[in-house]
Amino acid sequence: MKKILSLAFCSALALAAVQGPARAADPIEIGVIANLTGSAVKTSVQMTRGVELAADAINAAGGIDGRPVKLIVEDSENRAQEALNAANKLYNVDKVPAAIMFGGSGLMIPVAELAKEKGRVLVNTSSSSPKLGNYPGTLFSILPLDDIVGKELGLLMADSGAKTAAIVVPNSTFGLGVAEAAAAAFEAKGGKIVKKVAFTEGQPDYRADIQPVVPAKPDVIITAGYGDDSRAMLKAARELGLTAKWYAAYPSILEIENKDFLDGKLFGVDNGGYSQPAGKAVADKYGAKFNGTADLMAHVYYGYDALMVVAAAIKKAGSAEPAAIAKALPDVVKAYDGATGKIAWDARGQRIAPPIDVIEYKAGDFVTTATRN
Amino acid sequence: MLQVLLNSLVYASMIAVIAVGVALCYSILRFANFAHIQFAVVGGYLTYSFAAIPGMPLPAALALSAVATGLIAILVDFLVFSRLRDITPEGKMIVSWGVALFLRSVVAIIYGGGARVFDLSYDVVAVGDAVFTTLDALVVVVAAVLMLLLHLFLNFTRVGSGLRALASNADLAVTRGIPGDRLIKLMWFLSGALAAIGGTLLAFETRLQPNMDLIILLPVFAAVTIGGLSNVFGAVLGALILSLAQNLLIYIDFGALLGGESWQIPTQFRDYVAVLALVVVLLLRPRLSPLAGR
């Protein structure tokens, strides 16, 4: 058995060693870390597809200075240790200069620590924890922090004339972060929060969670969340007869459970994508490659922009060395008009002042009704 | 309050249909079968697949799935458990976990990790302040009918009384000419089929996920334990008690009770009730260990 083990391990090492250091004509390898198993799989896959579309676009245009981009996709299983395993493999064995990652802060922060230690680049497409600002020069976020989006959401609610609101969010950093910022902005404009529900994700049914919201009779409901949990949550709300309007951060990542229930009653803010020409182009490519845009979520745009800015940085720096990429990144984004609109970073590499799209769900489609830059 | 009762009844129905299978298996083979709950998930997915066949009505898909899952349970017993009848109960539990892990992963490979949902149309019915759906009503009725049929089967058929004899004293039953092996196969078929129906009902109400078994593991085992592990109808009662306790706990406004501001226990603490019920019931049951009785 010892023999078999050491054999397996050695062959793994040998396999990795074959890949060796990069030469000029070699492809540039970029890592992708996403939850391909475990939970939040759909959004992760959407992000990965976005990166793939970007890679297709780059390679179709002849690559970066003649070198094609090659993606190495690793699964994080939505567990910190597996995310670290994945990042360790990408940074230490595949020696990728940069990795694009989908995952909550619980996974993103350990990987950011490792990236910092190894002097590599990590591009965040999903996590919005304020702690991510602690890795300047290592971690760059395509997604803006929750407080920005949350505040815009709160203002939008107040503008609609709503007086009372209930909060129904998952008890994650994302859900609570959005809810807090939105509630603060809403209350500053004279609104009142009448009920707050923070549910644990991963439960099959949320009827008992939504139940207490019904007697509170709010005008609007602040929500955030994605995937199967959002679908189950909306189903419970519909069955319990909630008639309030919904205000969501990134409404496209909600899984719409019943079109009629939410038609004309779901609003929200997102940054870029829907109204930008670059976003439309990505959506078209998505439709061509993945059989239509029915399941398209905003994460496609984040993934797409993530790889695009990394590629632009490599091109500008004339080198795929991580330090050069990190140095070039803040410069190239200034000139980049991407699927999620213009990207502006603060000194920590966190996205600020994103263009905000105001979105309404009408007749089964997310319609951008206004854009604030 | 009426709403709490309704919610409890619906939840208890789904748990009970799955829990009786665990009790059935425990009563005859004397081990807690983790794989049983995975049978429920497999059954749910099978119903989903059969229903996708053009022209297949949902009830037929459900029946097919029940039969198929029953056969899978027999197959698992033939391949695994029947060869391990002599090992300790805890050894069997570990093995059954292995089986569950294997099935769960295979389901995930075939269907992917994301959730699947049945696209059902149903209406919402209001009773005073409370609401329920016609689907809820269907779930409760199906569960009740199944339990009634199981009761009639176990108590008023020759095969059923054979099963009961096997459960109360396997050695004696076999020496009296009751065909033990065939009855054990029947037991597996029954519990597999029940699991499939329970799993499908759960999927109707909520969703299908490969790891759904982990979500309902505690409630199901708590229900079975409350009912007395080897008592089939105790499991039904256990499911009702547990479900009621869980829903009441999050319904009661403890803040107002204590004269303060409204404060309720967050819903996610529901599962604490299941675990606590499990522990308390186990503590209260005397003389389980060969050394007990002190």
Place this chain on the structure above:
Amino acid sequence: MLSVTDVSLSFGGFQALRAVSLEAAPASITGIIGPNGSGKSTLLNIVAGVYVPDAGAVTLNGRPLAYGRPELVAAAGIGRTFQVPRLAHRLTVFQNMMAGERDQAGEGVFNLFLRPAAVASREAEIATRAEAMLKRLGLAHKANDYAGSLSGGQQKLLTMGMLLMSDPAVLLLDEPAAGVNPVLIEQQAALLHELKAEGRIVLLIEHNMEMIANVCDRVFVLDAGELIASGTPAEIRANERVVRSYLGMPA
């Protein structure tokens, strides 16, 4: 002196023992016989501390037993064997024998890590005794075999040996001769005589009347939870009621 006084015990509605009394003196072998279900094993289980009697008392040298705490009863010097021998099957015969000794420095975790020398010397002492005991039982050649691989009779000898390691004042033996080949039965009988000579109290449940007649000083007969007779083996053989209710039937 081991005294059982008016002991009664019922399980649910079933009266397993009804006011049973008996006494066993040091350096004696006392037999308990009776048909299956007569309450012999129940009585043994009470004396061994497994069951708590509903009424009555069991005393050893005047001190009542810790009912319901078999490990305390064992520690008080009452050793028992089982009809189906209980052994650590996946330990060697020698290791089983070593486990029989109660007072072991090496069973304290602190000693184990802080006083390894004391543990080692005590272990060597016990090993010497275990070796001697195995020789005495005629099992020395099996020392390194798994206990589970012994024959039934050898296993019964081994369990007796394990008890003797901690020098019990009382031995409760549950059908030591059942299913054992005649050669080993003779060996057992010889061992019992030795134990008696050492001044121990031996209580013996047995169906093998030859064994009873060979070794016992006094015999008590149980039937349906009640004591129906007592006396020397010869007296018991002559007792009409005993013959009718027990000995007359094929055992």
Place this chain on the structure above:
Amino acid sequence: MLDFAIYCLTIVAVWSVLGLSLNIQFGLTGLVNFGQILPFGLGAYAAALAAQAGMPWPAGAALGLAFAVVVSLLVLLPARRLSQDYWALITLGAGELFRLTALNAPALGGADGLTVPRFADPHLALACALALMAAAWFMAHRIARSPFGRMLKVLREDEVLAATLGRNPVTYQRTVSIIGWAMAAAAGVLYAHIVGYVSPSSFTVTETFIVWTALILGGPGSTLGVVIGAAAVQLLSVSSRFVAGWIDLPADVLANGRLALFGLVLVLMFLFRPQGLIPETKEVRDAERH
């Protein structure tokens, strides 16, 4: 590449400690702990909480061990009356209670968990992990080969026999639980500092059964076997990533395939080699010494 090997070894060492801990509980004593992740998680969360409060890591370690010991006694309270399959359900429930609490208590970071300072130097992490593994190995080996371990094995084979020999099984079970849980908690403390993050998703029933797979694969009761089992399971996990690049399977199929393999290993080992790859050694007495 070397860094990756160092990281892998570190992870293997940590999981070996978990395996050794389960081994003295189940392999030696027969205690079926389906909540093995509980002491592990307690250690990890204690390290995280101490770090959050600005305390140095030894404080976290001490806190973790203390938590584990206290909770092991609490969970063991009912054990004296229960047979092992019930004990399995209780520990399973206790592990889930812990996870639910971590998931729902804001002070414990909720679903998003807590940050822990990471080892600055991977070599240091490896050294610490190896040191802990060596200590656990030494303890486990010493116990297995001692009179104490002998009585534990008697207990495993037959609790009634142990009582008949004048031992109180509960006392021994309690001691074993305290040692085993403290060991697992120490592994948890180290794990937190290696991964740099604790969150409820790292402490699920699945993790418990990864340890079980390692134990059953390696050989219950065998110290060496368990370490080899843990190494096999963890390295299989890591190396399957390379297999993915090789045979071009989707990552999710591979990850699930790996879990399916673990399940299969559990079942097949029970069916065909219940003693494990490296069976427990028979303690033979050398007659020539005397």
